[in-house]
Amino acid sequence: MPCRAARRLYKTLGRRGCFLAILGVGKTCWGISFLVDPPGDQGLELLTSVCSLRHWAWLWIGCGLAVLVSAFLRVGRDGLGFLAALAPPTVWATAYTVAVITGDYSRGGFVAIWYLTSHVGVIMWAATVPEYSVPPAPRPRRRGKAA
Template sequence: MRYAAAARRVNAHLGRRGRFLAFMGVGKVCWGVGLIVEPPAPEGLELLTRFGPLHCWAWVWIIAGTVTFGSAWVRFGQDRFGFLAASVPPALWAWVYGWAALLGHYPRGVFIFLWYITSHCGVIWCASRVPPGGGRRPLVGRAVEGSPD
């Protein structure tokens, strides 16, 4: 029972935005570690690898994920840094793949660009617009079914 109560307290403290940031933070750290353990093929990422090897760029994901996860635990408004940190790596990867596609070096890059912009950045940006209550209207001033009013 103690674990369930602790889980409820953590869940209530995080709220919708915090749960999203915690989830995204863990995912970004895992993605970064995966880039170190098993680097992807460098096609389309030449612009990044011109400035450093992929294992160095993996740390961008890891650091961003750590900031994103840490931001899950702060108040509404202060969590904006988590959404910003969550957006940086996928936006960077999207831009690099898109650039490679525009130059004709990696035609598939246009699809990877669209995937990062929609399924990563778009989702993060939409989640950043969710109000702290998750969009639920407060019950103040409204009669609630079953209330003694």
């Protein structure tokens, strides 16, 4: 029964929806981690000058839930999910870049590049992948049946 449910869920979501669902759960969990045990704010002074990291956690949680909901939308209507997925890592990359420019956090340049490549870049690439770009694998012929 669990395999049947997994197949049904995969068929409902498709490739893009699965990607969005994984992102949505991940971003939501990352935001919750900021509420449960906030990390230090080194390199994020631009954000913490506006409000605390606990408040910024809600950006991750809200966008994560929006991404998760958009995973169940049809292809073509899931674009807002990809935009919501881009918001938190873009904000964090901007904060780290500013920290490098102002001299507050020299390591921030590497963290910003990490956010821009492994988050923003991957999300932008996945947004361009069509749902059915690879033809289905051919099924083997049945033996013993007349054609």
